[in-house]
Amino acid sequence: MSERSANWQRRSIAGKVLEAMRRDRLFMTCALVLLLIAVASLVGPLLSPHTYFDMNMDAILVPPQWENGHWFGTDDLGRDLFVRTMYGGRVSLAVGVVATAVSLVFGVAWGATAGYLGGRVDHLMMRVVDILYAVPFMFFVILLMVVFGRNILLIFVAIGAVNWLDMARIVRGQTLSLRQREYVQAAEIMGASTPRIIARHIVPNLLGIVMVYATLTIPQVILIESFLSFLGLGVQEPMTSWGALVKQGTEVMRTAPWVLLWPGSLLAISLVCLNFAGDGLRDALDPKDAHR
Amino acid sequence: MSLLCVDDLKVSFTTPTATVEAVRDLSFRLERNESLGIVGESGSGKSQAMSAILGLLAENGSASGSVRLEGEEILNLPETQMRQIRGRRIAVVFQDPMTSLNPYVTIGYQLRRVLVEQRGLDMKTADAEIVRMLDAVRLPAASSRLNSYPHEYSGGMRQRVMIAAAMLCRPDVLIADEPTTALDVTVQSGILGLLLELQEAFHTAMVLISHDLGVVSGVCDQLLVLHQGEMVEQGATAEVFAAPQAQTTQALLAAVPRLDRPLKPRQSIAPTRTPLLEAYGIRVRYPLPRPGWFGPRQFTAVRDVDLSVMVGETVGIVGESGCGKSSLARGLLEIGKQSGELRYRGEPCHLMDRESRMRMRRDVQFVFQNPLGSLNPRMTILDIVSEPLLVHGLAPDAAERRRRVVAMLERVGLDASMLLRYPHEFSGGQCQRIGIARALMTHPRLLICDEAVSALDVTVQADILFLLSELQKEFGLGVLFISHDLAVIRDVSDQVVVMYLGRIVERAPVASLYSEPQHPYTQALLAAAPVPDPEVERSRKHAAPAGDLPAPWNPLPGCPYRSRCTRATETCEIERPELKPRTEAHVHWVACHHPSEASSPPVAEASVSHSS
Numbered sequence: 001m002s003e004r005s006a007n008w009q010r011r012s013i014a015g016k017v018l019e020a021m022r023r024d025r026l027f028m029t030c031a032l033v034l035l036l037i038a039v040a041s042l043v044g045p046l047l048s049p050h051t052y053f054d055m056n057m058d059a060i061l062v063p064p065q066w067e068n069g070h071w072f073g074t075d076d077l078g079r080d081l082f083v084r085t086m087y088g089g090r091v092s093l094a095v096g097v098v099a100t101a102v103s104l105v106f107g108v109a110w111g112a113t114a115g116y117l118g119g120r121v122d123h124l125m126m127r128v129v130d131i132l133y134a135v136p137f138m139f140f141v142i143l144l145m146v147v148f149g150r151n152i153l154l155i156f157v158a159i160g161a162v163n164w165l166d167m168a169r170i171v172r173g174q175t176l177s178l179r180q181r182e183y184v185q186a187a188e189i190m191g192a193s194t195p196r197i198i199a200r201h202i203v204p205n206l207l208g209i210v211m212v213y214a215t216l217t218i219p220q221v222i223l224i225e226s227f228l229s230f231l232g233l234g235v236q237e238p239m240t241s242w243g244a245l246v247k248q249g250t251e252v253m254r255t256a257p258w259v260l261l262w263p264g265s266l267l268a269i270s271l272v273c274l275n276f277a278g279d280g281l282r283d284a285l286d287p288k289d290a291h292r
Numbered sequence: 293m294s295l296l297c298v299d300d301l302k303v304s305f306t307t308p309t310a311t312v313e314a315v316r317d318l319s320f321r322l323e324r325n326e327s328l329g330i331v332g333e334s335g336s337g338k339s340q341a342m343s344a345i346l347g348l349l350a351e352n353g354s355a356s357g358s359v360r361l362e363g364e365e366i367l368n369l370p371e372t373q374m375r376q377i378r379g380r381r382i383a384v385v386f387q388d389p390m391t392s393l394n395p396y397v398t399i400g401y402q403l404r405r406v407l408v409e410q411r412g413l414d415m416k417t418a419d420a421e422i423v424r425m426l427d428a429v430r431l432p433a434a435s436s437r438l439n440s441y442p443h444e445y446s447g448g449m450r451q452r453v454m455i456a457a458a459m460l461c462r463p464d465v466l467i468a469d470e471p472t473t474a475l476d477v478t479v480q481s482g483i484l485g486l487l488l489e490l491q492e493a494f495h496t497a498m499v500l501i502s503h504d505l506g507v508v509s510g511v512c513d514q515l516l517v518l519h520q521g522e523m524v525e526q527g528a529t530a531e532v533f534a535a536p537q538a539q540t541t542q543a544l545l546a547a548v549p550r551l552d553r554p555l556k557p558r559q560s561i562a563p564t565r566t567p568l569l570e571a572y573g574i575r576v577r578y579p580l581p582r583p584g585w586f587g588p589r590q591f592t593a594v595r596d597v598d599l600s601v602m603v604g605e606t607v608g609i610v611g612e613s614g615c616g617k618s619s620l621a622r623g624l625l626e627i628g629k630q631s632g633e634l635r636y637r638g639e640p641c642h643l644m645d646r647e648s649r650m651r652m653r654r655d656v657q658f659v660f661q662n663p664l665g666s667l668n669p670r671m672t673i674l675d676i677v678s679e680p681l682l683v684h685g686l687a688p689d690a691a692e693r694r695r696r697v698v699a700m701l702e703r704v705g706l707d708a709s710m711l712l713r714y715p716h717e718f719s720g721g722q723c724q725r726i727g728i729a730r731a732l733m734t735h736p737r738l739l740i741c742d743e744a745v746s747a748l749d750v751t752v753q754a755d756i757l758f759l760l761s762e763l764q765k766e767f768g769l770g771v772l773f774i775s776h777d778l779a780v781i782r783d784v785s786d787q788v789v790v791m792y793l794g795r796i797v798e799r800a801p802v803a804s805l806y807s808e809p810q811h812p813y814t815q816a817l818l819a820a821a822p823v824p825d826p827e828v829e830r831s832r833k834h835a836a837p838a839g840d841l842p843a844p845w846n847p848l849p850g851c852p853y854r855s856r857c858t859r860a861t862e863t864c865e866i867e868r869p870e871l872k873p874r875t876e877a878h879v880h881w882v883a884c885h886h887p888s889e890a891s892s893p894p895v896a897e898a899s900v901s902h903s904s
Contacts, residue, residue, distance in 0.1 A: 182666035186730070189625055191653030192683045200679075204670040287670060287714040 020284040027280025030273035037270055041089035050080035052087045053238035061256040073258045075248060084240050085262050091241040092267070095155060095225045096218040096274075102160030104214050107167025112202050114168070115175025116194070126172065129165050137162055141233055150236050155228065159221050170213055174206055181205075208282050215278020219271040226267075242267045293363050295497050296322040296465055301357040301367075303337065303344045303521075314340040314353070315521045320514075322465065327491060327498040329512030329529065331505060331544070333749040334720075337521040338501045342467050346382060347374040361464070380410050383458035387470040389450035393442040400438030403457055410461050421460065428493065429456045429486055448479035452486065459490060466491075467499045472507060476612040476776060481820035484511055503749060505548055506822030509533060510829025517541045530826045547754040548824050549779035555803055567638065568738055568770040569624065569656070570600040574632035576616070576623035593619035594630070595794040598871075601738060606764070606771040608785030608802070610778055610817070616794040617774045621740050624772070625656060654684050657731035661743035663723035667715035673726055674711040677701065680733040700729045704759060721752035725759070732763060738770045746775060757784060778821045782806055790814045793852040796871055800880040810874060810887035812857050851885065859886045 021027055045052065049069045056078035064073040064081075072081035114125035141158045148154055178184060179202075187197050226243020228234035235241050242263045249260025303315040315337040322328050330338045344355035347369060359367040366377055378384075386392050394402060400422065407418040419438070426434030429452040442450060451471060458466055468487065472480035488511055491498050502508050508515060508529070515532045517525040517540060524538035536542045576594040594616040601607050609617045623630035634641040636652050644652065657680075660666035667676055677700060678693045680686075687693045698708045704725040715723055724744065731739060741760070745753040761784065764771055775781050781788055781802075788805045790798040790813065798811040809815045823829055851869055854860040863885050871883040 182660045182662055183668040185622075186658065186660065186666050186727075187668075187679070187683075189653070189656075189658045190680050190683050191650055192679070196683070200671070201668050205668070207670070287716070 017284050021280065024280045024284065026276050027284070030276040030280070034270060034273045034277060037089060037266060038093060041086045041093060044086035045083045048080060048083045050083050052079065052083045052240065055079055061252065061259070063256070064258055072262045073256070075259050076252055076256075079238070081245075081259060081262055085242075085245060085266060088240045088242045088245045088263055089266060091152065091235055091239070092222050092225060092243065093270070095159065095241070096222045098156050099159040099163060099221045100214055100217045102156070103163035103167050103217060104210065106160070107164035108171050108203060108206065108210060110164065111168035111171025111173075112175050112198050112206065115172040116179055116198055116202055118176075118179070122172070126169075129168055132161075133165055141228065145233055150233075152235060152239075155225060155234060159224055163217055163221060167210070167213060167217070170209065171206055174209055175202055178202055178205055207285055211278055211282040211285065215275055215281075218274050218278075222267070222271070294321040295324050295362060297358070297360040297363075298341075298345065299358040299360075301341060301344060301355065301359060303340050303349065303353060303355045305350070305353045307352065313521055315344070315518075316523075318357075318518075318523050320516055320526065322497045322499065322514075324464070324497050325491070325495050326514065327500060327512045328514045328516060329508035330499065330501045330516045330518060331503065331508050332518035332540075333503060333544075333751065335520070336518040338518050339469055341518075342384075342469060342499065342501060346378055346384065346467070347371070348378075379406065379458075379463070380461045381463055382465045382467060383461065383463035385451070385454050385458050385466070385468045385471045388474050389447055389454050390474070392454050393450060395442050398439050398441055399445070399453055403438075403453070403460065406457055406460050422456070425456045425460055426453070428459070428490065429453075430482075431456070446479075447475055448482065451475060451479075451483055455483070455486065455490070459494065459496070462494060463496060465497045465499065467501070469501045470503070471500070473502070473504070477778070477820045477822070478612060478816060480507070480822070484822075487511060504822065505533075505544060505750075505824035506829070509824050509826045510822060517544070533824065533826050543751055545824065547750040549754075549757075549777070549783045550823060550825075551779045551782060551806070551818065551821055552823050552825065552828060555782065555806065564603045564605075566603045567635070568601050568603045568605075569637075569772075570635040571624060572598050572633040572635075574599070574620065574623050574630060574634070576619045576630045578619075593794055594623055596632075597791075597794075597796055599624075599789065599796075601770045601772055603737070603770055604764075604768050605787065606773055606785045608781035608788045609772065609774045609791060610776065610781045610788060611791035612817075613776060615791040617791050618742050619794075620791070621658070621742050621772065621774055624740065625658065650684065654680075654734045655737045657734065657736040657739055659724070659727050659731050659739060659741045659744040661746055663720045663727060663747060664715055664718075666727050667723060669715055672712050672714060673697075673701070676715070676726065677730045677733060680730060684734055686734065696733070697729075700733055701726075703763075704729045704732075705755075719752075720748055721756065724748060724752075724756055728756075728759065728763070732767065735767060736769065738772065739764075740772045740774070742774045743776070744773075745780060746777065753780070760784070778817055790817070795852060795883065796881075797853065797884070798880075798882045799871070800882075804880050808880075810880065810882040811853075811884045812859055812886075812888070813853050815888070816856075853884075859888070861886065 048071070056074065058078070059068070059070065059074050060078045061076055062068070062070055062074045062078075064071060070080050070082065072085055074081055075084070110125060110129075114122045140162070144154050144158055184197060184201050187201050192200075222242070225234055225241055226246060229241050229244035230247045235244060237244075245263035246260060246267065249264060253260045298321075299319045301315060301318040302313065305312045305314055318341050320328060330341070332338045340349070340353070343349050344353070344367070345359050347366075349355060355367060357367065358365060361377065361381060366374070369377070393399070400419070403422045403425075404415065404418050407413045407421060408415070413421065422438065423435045426437075431437070431449060431452050442453075445453065455471070466487075471487070472483050475483065484507060487498065487500070490496065498511075500508060500511055512529050515525070515527060515529045516523060517532070517538060519538070519540040525532060525536065525541045532541060533545070536545055574594055574597045575592060577590040577592050579590055597620055599607070599620070609620065611617050623632075624634065636644075636656070639648065641649075641652065671679075674694065674697055677697045678687075681693050681696065687696060694711075697711065701708060701710065706722060706725055706729070710718070715726070718726065727744075739760075744760075745756050748756060757780070760771070763769065771784070773781065773784050785802045788800060788802050789796055790805075790811065792813050798805065798809070798814045800810075805814065806818070809818055848855060849868075850866050851857070851860070851864040854864040857864065867885070869883045869885050871881050874880040874882055874887060
């Protein structure tokens with residue numbers, strides 16, 4: 001057996017996962033829709049003749065029209081809603097993905113370490129989590145805004161800083177039960193190092209629950225950002241996000257429902273797709289389901 | 293007309309890919325007062341047949357054929373009518389007494405529900421009836437314990453409660469699905485005796501499902517052997533045992549390790565007197581869940597155990613569950629909290645540097661009880677078996693690792709096509725082979741097998757034991773073999789250690805321990821072990837050692853065994869017996885004030901009559 005054939009075999013495991021994903025129709029549809037929304041958010045604004053900040057006082061609350069280039073209509077300040085919705089998508093999706101990734105990486109590492117090591121280390125690490133839990137979230141965000149000024153990066157940091165706490169708790173609980181499993185003991189008896197056991201035996205077996213929780217976190221994070229924007233603590237005008245657009249939309253929804261409808265429906269579709277895609281991803285990664 | 297007539301029963305399951313036939317053309321008759329044993333390996337369809345009779349099949353299962361109870365067709369009855377039959381006319385006792393009872397409700401309440409719902413009794417008469425039935429199943433002080441919760445009962449007591457619950461409605465048929473598989477031999481023997489007694493008292497017909505021929509042989513009149521859903525043999529128990537016709541039955545009978553066969557001379561390499569692993573005064577402690585004010589309270593699972601394994605020797609450790617045998621194994625590997633002195637090849641372990649510690653980790657390997665559970669479900673077989681090489685840096689080259697893994701898999705009877713599959717795709721026996729392959733990758737000197745064959749079918753068990761003995765010869769391994777099964781221990785060991793409540797109570801070479809057991813506990817264990825021979829089983833009474841294992845965190849002063857011992861005297865209450873050699877030769881050690889030489893266990897007598 002040459003090394004190359006070993007590599008080929010290894011890739012075929014990744015192939016199995018891809019294969020399982022491809023067979024899952026629901027997953028593929030949702031992934032495609034998400035991809036479409038993401039690409040549109042990135043490319044869309046380039047195709048439009050308008051910008052997200054130019055106000056046109058002659059075209060206030062214009063309904064969607066093809067001819068004048070206001071494909072999604074305009075808002076109460078005469079700004080083009082298509083471009084604004086796409087810009088909002090960039091911010092919302094980015095917040096969702098980045099903040100979740102931060103909480104995922106940090107939460108899993110923290111929780112798995114605390115749970116596996118146990119004893120005093122576990123106590124200490126989990127008390128840190130408890131203390132951070134006790135800090136009121138809004139107070140924390142306002143403090144950040146006051147000290148550092150309003151900045152989109154700060155929103156990432158603020159949300160990520162709060163969300164990893166949940167992840168760490170969930171992961172620790174799971175790790176405590178995984179630690180008792182015979183294969184973990186087998187690795188200990190073998191003489192495997194602690195980082196190796198955590199990386200090879202604990203974390204991969206956490207994937208299922210982590211995946212579910214992560215897909216729940218993305219929508220949650222997007223909603224938190226919307227909430228912050230709603231309170232005026234989020235992104236700063238004229239920059240916008242889906243949450244901010246929805247807020248704007250609710251104010252004029254009787255006279256101009258499209259202002260609410262576009263960002264609102266895109267937000268809803270993305271959230272639904274994220275949930276389904278997460279489920280599909282978890283199933284595809286589980287070797288027990290791979291042969292179904 | 294027979295009480296229960298089953299004709300051409302078929303059970304099949306529809307899965308997304310195919311239709312699986314779990315049971316094919318099963319037919320039997322069961323009369324009142326009669327007991328039928330259904331034996332077969334796991335997956336032979338014995339439990340599914342019973343589920344079909346009871347109308348308890350899973351969603352995707354379907355049954356056809358005919359099941360008549362006193363001439364009345366009951367197969368595929370609607371659920372509402374089936375409910376009238378289940379519990380009232382056909383009662384069931386399941387395998388696991390731990391999960392069959394609701395932990396949040398008192399025992400009395402759970403039993404009362406049966407009577408109130410099924411027989412419409414009022415509370416007072418129900419309670420009187422329950423107490424009477426609990427007395428019948430030999431539950432001591434029944435009336436005062438009605439208000440206790442399931443966790444306050446031991447496993448054996450819980451199974452007695454389950455049997456009482458099943459018998460409360462005076463069913464015509466009692467189905468017991470592996471009723472003693474989760475229990476210790478001592479407890480098992482008591483439960484089997486109880487089933488026989490109840491059958492006589494209440495004239496119940498009984499169906500006993502088991503994988504254990506020994507269990508069935510003593511209890512059942514009729515025997516039915518299933519193999520892959522097919523009935524391969526049926527007949528009177530004595531006849532089947534005397535002259536098995538079907539190949540499956542012969543294979544099953546041949547595979548069972550038996551206490552009544554003459555001891556085979558072990559063909560392993562002659563054990564040397566070079567110590568491989570020595571342990572002196574080993575103690576293993578666990579913190580108790582409620583730490584007290586002054587430091588955490590601890591529970592000592594293993595107390596002052598001295599043990600040694602020589603090069604090439606097999607030491608068997610036997611005892612009931614909770615006696616500390618697994619804790620001892622883990623203590624020897626220095627995982628968790630333990631104290632005492634451990635020497636590996638003469639070198640004290642606490643003085644070892646990192647390097648020799650890693651070498652010891654490489655030399656001492658472990659095979660676990662649960663074949664699937666000891667393999668990481670997210671790793672391929674290649675990754676699992678090659679991990680020891682990676683951890684110890686024995687083969688840095690991926691191709692070399694792969695080559696060695698393939699060679700080892702072939703050695704344990706698997707082939708290279710399995711490399712990239714995941715553990716759940718394999719059967720229990722295959723998983724155990726993978727576990728053994730992993731343990732042998734580093735060419736260890738000592739293999740610790742913790743109930744390594746307990747979860748397997750007898751035929752698979754025989755294969756694995758054979759493989760282990762082959763490997764032991766080939767690699768010159770020392771083996772520490774832990775099991776609750778005396779017959780298995782007898783077949784594989786050179787030295788046998790009997791543990792009770794964290795202490796060694798008897799230690800002797802295998803021949804001497806089984807022919808002249810000294811400690812009353814060893815004698816009780818031997819007497820309780822079922823023998824797959826109806827004559828032997830019927831002739832002896834199912835006398836369990838009195839009572840269950842006492843709570844291990846509250847040891848009695850004096851001899852720990854005295855609460856169950858028939859020979860206990862005043863001395864036993866005051867003074868704890870030390871482990872002392874019985875003879876000049878210093879080979880047979882026993883910790884008892886009144887070791888016996890005269891009374892030999894019934895099994896030994898039986899073996900004499902058999903071999904003659």
